[in-house]
Amino acid sequence: MQEEYIKLIFGLKLKQIRTSKDLSLFKLSKLTGLSKSYLNEIEKGKKYPKTDKIVALADAFEVPYDELVSLKLDKNLAPVAEILQSNLLQEIPLDIFGIEERDLIEIISNAPMKVNAFISTLIEIGNNYNLTKESFFLASLRSFQEANDNYFPEIEKAAKNFLREYMVDADECVSNESIEEILKEEYHYTIAYKDFNDFGFKDLAKLRSIFIKEKKLLYINITSDKDQQRFILAKELGYNYLNLTERLYTFSWASFETFDQLLNNFYASYFAGALLLPEEKLLEDMRELFNLEEHDLSKFQEILGKYTESPETIYQRMTNLLPKHFNIRDLFFLRLSTKKGSNSFKLTKELHLNQQQSPQANETDEHYCRRWVSLNVLKKLETEEDGVHETSAQISIYPYNNNQKYYVISSGTKDPFNPDYLRSVTIGVLYKSAQRKIKFMNDSTIPIREVAVTCENCGMKDCSERAAEPFRFEKDIRNKRLNVIINDFIKEQSKLEISN
Template identity: 55%
Template sequence: MEQDYIKLIFGLKLKQIRTDRGLSLFGLSKLSGLSKSYLNEIEKGKKYPKPDKIASLSEHLEVEYDDLVSLKLDKNLAPIGEILQSKLLKEIPLELFGIQESNLIDIISNAPQKVTAFISTIIEIAKNYNFSKESFYLASVRSFQEANNNYFSDLESSVLTFAKEYQIDLSQKIKTQDLEDILIEEYNYTINNDELELHSELENLRSIYIPKSRTLLITKSIDDSQRAFIYAKELAYNYLKITERLYTFSWIKFDSFDEVLNNFYASYFAGALVIPRESLVKDLKQLFSQKRLETKSFQSLLEKYNASPESVYQRLTNILPKDFKLKNLFFLRFSYKADTDHFSLNKELHLTKQQSPRASETNEFYCRRWISVKVLEAIDQHKSEHEFGIQISNYTSEHKQYLVLASATKDPFKDNRYRSISIGIELNSQLERKVNFIKHKSIKTIDVGVTCERCPILDCELRKIEPIVLQAKQKEDKTANVVAGITKKYSS
């Protein structure tokens, strides 16, 4: 266990025992012969006393020596001990968020019972929502992206340097073969296209990397753009000299936060390589200049790059905040099984603030008026390769409007399944200045909610269930108002 944590646990126990005995630091100082300042340093976890001093404290506090030095905490402080012994604080790079570990330790030592109550609450919520360590790591990375407006200049610069070193023309569509050649010739990779096909259990995996032999096992079922992305991620790991990484794509499990964070870095690098910033900015300016957005124009943009529609949409979340100052936006990815009524929101990103269309962990019905859902219903009905939709979503309960673009495609790895990707940009004067087609009559404004259970649009023809959560809240408010009225009446 980390020495700092051992000191902290000892300090927490000493402080708890002292306060239980009704002693001040001054009082314990007189009893033990240790200075008040020294005892204060011990309780803050900054110093650990020598055995003779522990013996003195044990004697005057009437507690067994072994109990005092034990790392076991009583039930009031046990959650803090669990957090410290799990090394969770060591696994998460707190410095990414501008937090010093020592500051957290000070907070814990100054108000242990309140911090314990808070940690216990978080643990209880996590259990109820099946919130795993992996979910916590992914949420941390997402918060890191949001804190930086999902734009990382060092990675953008690394892509430009890489392209120059290896003579990759970023003004042209990236060739998968060029990326494969660099992996083989520069990084001594062996590409195996056959092994994964022999194992039906691995049908959901796109690739496995074997570091000892530098072999990349890759499935034949992926298309050229997916192969290019995998190659670009492998190049990122090597070029950025990332050693702590994930070895499967998609991931099976991860053991540390660094693996998750580095996976994000490699994915960002790959996206910036196959969808170069300068080219995309130019394309978007041309697209935004149109008086009316033609579906073919947007589809042409998606097809211009050797990338999946999802990669292009995700790349928009890097470029729009940085180059167009459109920072209030969200990204959503839904999955949907054909001929069902269940839509799963399994990926999201919110920049600047937490916008309304967010994942629900309570199995509520997402609003069927969302364009994200509509394009999934359309592709299921038409059995087409790609469905595109655009609308202005008006969140009536929050008085916010978003321009939302969405695409639906087949899930390349699962039969009878589809996925939709959408990006929503808050409607404001900045968007109106940047996007010429925003006011064209072809773009419909649709009143939307978040889930049916909470939606105030009572006459919605697409509603799946009554707004039971909203109704319960309204009933509570009415009750509170009546109580307030009675209280006022009898208080005068």
């Protein structure tokens, strides 16, 4: 166990015994001859006393020396000790939120009982909702993006520097061939386009790329389309140009060992987006689009589709630029998937800036509202024989969530690696914060729908799209009604007592 944590556990034990004996730091100082400031630093886990000082403390407390130096804490503090002895604090990405490990340790030492209750609560929530280390790190990454409005100027600058250094014609879109050439010449890559089905492992066919670090060999699944291949190549440039050594080796990733791998994967992906959809060019096109008076989805596809045919790349990139350049910070991004013929939908990716938008992922297997445009584009896509891309938009109003109103646009596509699956990507912006910036949002022809988050929490009457009964909503209503009755009863009884 690390020396820092040994200090902290000793400090926790010292403080616990001192307070149980109703001794102030001043009184303990008088009994032991140790200064008050020195004792304070011991209790905060900053110092570990020498043997003679521990003897003095044991004598003052009238406890055996061995008991005082033991790393065992009583049952009230045992969970804290377990956390400190594990690698949890090392695994939590404290640094990206500007938190020093020492600060957290001091919080623990100042209020160990409350921290213990908090830790126990997290453990219980994690057990009940199957919270894994992987999902914890993904949630940390989302929080990191949200804390920075999903805009990272240092990566934007790096992408611009790269374009200046390597791309001769800045007016042209970055081509697959040009990226390949740079990877081969500058970073000594070998790039092989293969049908992953030929590798003899069925599950590998679902991947788009595999990187063999020792050989600098990049396998790209030949079944992926041109845009997907370009993003993979640009992402490899990001890893190398940004000097990101701790990385993931497949796309899409199957698993990760450390938070740095996940974070660097995000940085490399961000760099790829900034390279393929350059900030200044895309901003010019977004302004042109937002100045349109009429709501025309074909214009949306025409203006933004010249960069890539991948809606996800476009929507993700817009989440970078909308907060920074248009002051539209109330937004969300969703990616959902479904199997053809199924009435089940899975939320596989999400981002919520300002952390107040609905919907958000639920862990209770509830049914997402079938009025979402995100689900409707998937239904439309499934009915079209030759459909490869479906885009739709609506204004969504959440009557059971403070009447929040969003403009939401969603694109559905077939999953190229799972022919039986469809997926949609969606971006939604809070109406009141975006309507001045995006003129076409005021077009009266845009469909308006009342929506909910899940059927189970929805109180809409006679909803033809309902996929489940509103038992959570009804339970909440019953509880509220009961509280009113209880309060009225208490008031009545109070009056009777007073009159008697």
